[in-house]
Amino acid sequence: MSRSRLTREQRRAQLIDLGMQMVEASSFDAVSVDDVAARAGISRSLLFHYFPTKRDFQLALAEQAAHDLLERIAPDPDLDPVARLRTGAGSYIDYVTDRREAYLSLVRGAAGGDDAMRVVFDGTRAQIAGWLLMGLGHEPEDAPQDLWLAARGWVALLEEMCVVWLQTDVLDRDEFVDLMERATTALFAGLGIDRSLLET
Amino acid sequence: MSRSRLTREQRRAQLIDLGMQMVEASSFDAVSVDDVAARAGISRSLLFHYFPTKRDFQLALAEQAAHDLLERIAPDPDLDPVARLRTGAGSYIDYVTDRREAYLSLVRGAAGGDDAMRVVFDGTRAQIAGWLLMGLGHEPEDAPQDLWLAARGWVALLEEMCVVWLQTDVLDRDEFVDLMERATTALFAGLGIDRSLLET
Numbered sequence: 067m068s069r070s071r072l073t074r075e076q077r078r079a080q081l082i083d084l085g086m087q088m089v090e091a092s093s094f095d096a097v098s099v100d101d102v103a104a105r106a107g108i109s110r111s112l113l114f115h116y117f118p119t120k121r122d123f124q125l126a127l128a129e130q131a132a133h134d135l136l137e138r139i140a141p142d143p144d145l146d147p148v149a150r151l152r153t154g155a156g157s158y159i160d161y162v163t164d165r166r167e168a169y170l171s172l173v174r175g176a177a178g179g180d181d182a183m184r185v186v187f188d189g190t191r192a193q194i195a196g197w198l199l200m201g202l203g204h205e206p207e208d209a210p211q212d213l214w215l216a217a218r219g220w221v222a223l224l225e226e227m228c229v230v231w232l233q234t235d236v237l238d239r240d241e242f243v244d245l246m247e248r249a250t251t252a253l254f255a256g257l258g259i260d261r262s263l264l265e266t
Numbered sequence: 267m268s269r270s271r272l273t274r275e276q277r278r279a280q281l282i283d284l285g286m287q288m289v290e291a292s293s294f295d296a297v298s299v300d301d302v303a304a305r306a307g308i309s310r311s312l313l314f315h316y317f318p319t320k321r322d323f324q325l326a327l328a329e330q331a332a333h334d335l336l337e338r339i340a341p342d343p344d345l346d347p348v349a350r351l352r353t354g355a356g357s358y359i360d361y362v363t364d365r366r367e368a369y370l371s372l373v374r375g376a377a378g379g380d381d382a383m384r385v386v387f388d389g390t391r392a393q394i395a396g397w398l399l400m401g402l403g404h405e406p407e408d409a410p411q412d413l414w415l416a417a418r419g420w421v422a423l424l425e426e427m428c429v430v431w432l433q434t435d436v437l438d439r440d441e442f443v444d445l446m447e448r449a450t451t452a453l454f455a456g457l458g459i460d461r462s463l464l465e466t
Contacts, residue, residue, distance in 0.1 A: 216427070252457055
């Protein structure tokens, strides 16, 4: 594609796509905007026309990673809650496995000091917690407070289990999907959720 | 105290103590080493003699926060597992409430990009997970893999619930202690832990 053919949005999308490929090959912080510009066949200064700072570019990568994750695990409304949970846990783990570096970057970078990054991250967590609550029969904003807090904590539980799982050699994929499912069912059944929503 | 009376370790302890007070008054990243030096009655360059960079000083504050938290919640071996869990959850929440900024800094700063900080943070999480596993009758290194992973995730669940709880207006202290206890019991009972360890 010649440079003049790309709209602003197409160019941004191309640069983000190249950046995401490079995240997987190295790590989030190590992505070089010079390399991204070179691969796109544009100058460094033109890249900074689309993303004024390296931080802006990294933020765009984080937003893309969050978008990809949410798209991958978005619940299928045709499934019953149990199947939705099982499918969601499997999709989450497959995303985490396929996009290991993007995932670790999202989880870690976002919990750091950068406010804009934290907004992306908190929004992602809140969305996942909201899907869970809806699966349990509650609108997120009307859920009982203890359940709402537990759903927020549960997202962190999944994340931390994934981060540790990626870095160690415990459990294979199916065992891990099973653990995520059992942990979720156990937690919410114990907090008084109707088990019929949780067990077939 | 005059400057000449302090040993190296005493001076470091004094500076960390002043720094921790200032973390509570503002935030972790906002702690000014100039202000700390001024309050200690020493020059900025002398402070840098004890802590070569601002990052070193912040790391020392993170280590102090981790130490304070662990000391506060260390399990009492004279208590049975249920009482230990209840007491531990209460102490954790009281620490989080008393040292809100230090806690948020530890949890957030540590999850960011800084490797040294992450070591402090991971060590703290692993210690807490280990205490839980011991309360459940397992040596951490010999615990079943699913239980060990779940214990790591459970620490993150507690943290996230605390972070969200501190920032919102849901549940009072006792309700929150109760939720932490119920969530813990539910999770581990559901994962096959003998309920007699979890319930009186």
